[in-house]
Amino acid sequence: MGMRIGIDLGATKIEGILMDECGGVASRKRVSTPADYANTILEIKKLASQFDELAGDVVPVGLGTPGAWIETQRSMKNCKSTCLDGKPFLEDIKRVLGRPVRIQNDANCFALSEAVDGAGAGAHCVFGAILGTGVGGGWVVGGKLLTGPNGLSGEWGHNPFPNFRSDARTTEQERLLSDRTCHCGQQNCLECFVSGPGLEQTHEELTGEHATGTEITSHGLSPTLNLYISQLARSLAVMVNALDPDVIVLGGGVSNVKELYAELPNRLQEYACNSDGRTKVLPALHSDSSGVRGAAWLFP
Numbered sequence: 001m002g003m004r005i006g007i008d009l010g011a012t013k014i015e016g017i018l019m020d021e022c023g024g025v026a027s028r029k030r031v032s033t034p035a036d037y038a039n040t041i042l043e044i045k046k047l048a049s050q051f052d053e054l055a056g057d058v059v060p061v062g063l064g065t066p067g068a069w070i071e072t073q074r075s076m077k078n079c080k081s082t083c084l085d086g087k088p089f090l091e092d093i094k095r096v097l098g099r100p101v102r103i104q105n106d107a108n109c110f111a112l113s114e115a116v117d118g119a120g121a122g123a124h125c126v127f128g129a130i131l132g133t134g135v136g137g138g139w140v141v142g143g144k145l146l147t148g149p150n151g152l153s154g155e156w157g158h159n160p161f162p163n164f165r166s167d168a169r170t171t172e173q174e175r176l177l178s179d180r181t182c183h184c185g186q187q188n189c190l191e192c193f194v195s196g197p198g199l200e201q202t203h204e205e206l207t208g209e210h211a212t213g214t215e216i217t218s219h220g221l222s223p224t225l226n227l228y229i230s231q232l233a234r235s236l237a238v239m240v241n242a243l244d245p246d247v248i249v250l251g252g253g254v255s256n257v258k259e260l261y262a263e264l265p266n267r268l269q270e271y272a273c274n275s276d277g278r279t280k281v282l283p284a285l286h287s288d289s290s291g292v293r294g295a296a297w298l299f300p
Helices: 037-055 089-097 106-117 172-176 196-207 213-217 223-243 259-271 287-296
Strands: 004-009 013-019 025-032 061-065 068-070 075-077 101-105 125-131 135-141 144-146 247-251 280-283
Touching: 004 037, 004 106, 004 287, 013 037, 013 287, 025 037, 037 061, 037 089, 061 089, 061 106, 061 287, 068 101, 089 101, 101 106, 101 135, 106 125, 106 135, 106 144, 106 247, 106 287, 125 223, 135 223, 172 196, 172 223, 196 213, 196 223, 213 223, 223 247, 223 259, 259 280
Parallel strands: 004 061, 061 101, 125 247, 247 280
Antiparallel strands: 004 013, 013 025, 068 075, 125 135, 135 144
16 A cells, blocks of 8 residues: 555544655645535545645545444444534545545544554554543554444443442542533443543542643642542553553543553552553553544555
């Protein structure tokens, strides 16, 4: 495979790259995401045409989306860009672009990028975990994405939050926290606690102070951050018990907190079942570019 295009379709911006066979980025472009479906497709077509001109050829396109393509239903679901929900997006974009197109959700693209040539490069089993406004994830095993018939592989954010109010290793703080209803309709999903907004809500409930995630994490290992790291370790231990990854790569805004990497490995070992502590926890190498790079790597 020679040149390929990666496009990361976000709720507010569309980012595209033209990438060579070695992972080098020949060109990068960003545009605002239109509010409607038809213009979203047109903007993607414009980006692809611009990259084709630079490449001197019609180039395959990998797409990362804020939701999942469900093959059996031939439509999108769970999209942050709600204009995509229920639409035959993959079929429409293939028809408009007239070339090979592959699609995955943005968390899977993040995981693939970091497994191919990022922080998890060379590892057999990589779990990519996004800690941002929401909590997403993806699995790459033997260089291949695990997807599943329901498009749910890696959706660890909607597991029940483990040991809520019953963790003997943390302080009494957690008993003070409220129950939380997740946007998915379930109660006390782990996303409600280990996402950025979850961290902020925990801090406000414990201290009575409203603060941004950046403000909370800028003071070192505060009581709120200390509790958060234990909550994150418990949540990630579920995934370690499931597939025992060689590497967990963290992305999203909360992943920039340096205390995570000093504290998480030991706490993760405590919570995972009979763990020898061999799972590495690393920050993403490509940072915010992982999504668009992973989209391009959908064509290996």
